[in-house]
Amino acid sequence: MSYYSAIPNTQQSYFEAVERAERRSLHSFFDQHVIEDDNQGYIAVDEGDYNALPWELASRVVHTIHGGLLDEY
Template identity: 55%
Template sequence: MSMFQTVTTAHNDAYFAAVAIAERRAPHSFFNQHIIAERDERYIAIDEGDYNALPAHLAARVVHTIPGGMSDEW
């Protein structure tokens, strides 16, 4: 097995689609937006606030995080 993983176009498209979703959500959220690697070259974007503390099984698959853009500090 090669130490380099082949990255397909579908893989890239799925990743960048999830990033685009997270980037749209982030400015309107108090919580970080995480990109999670799923099986079969899929990615999902989740709002950390939906999970309270991010469960370990999801935290282990985070490949990118976009900070939430809203602040509750005045």
């Protein structure tokens, strides 16, 4: 007997998360982080959504893209 479980394509989800973070960074003051997720592979989060990232998220950051907007004139 064999069992099948849906395993996320981690490579694809990583590149999708990086692409999403890059697009979001162009319109944000905050850094965009790609985080490793046990269920979804990789996800992109905006640091502004969390103020300072909680430790459980910060420890799983694998890539960061700096926000593209500057508030300095």
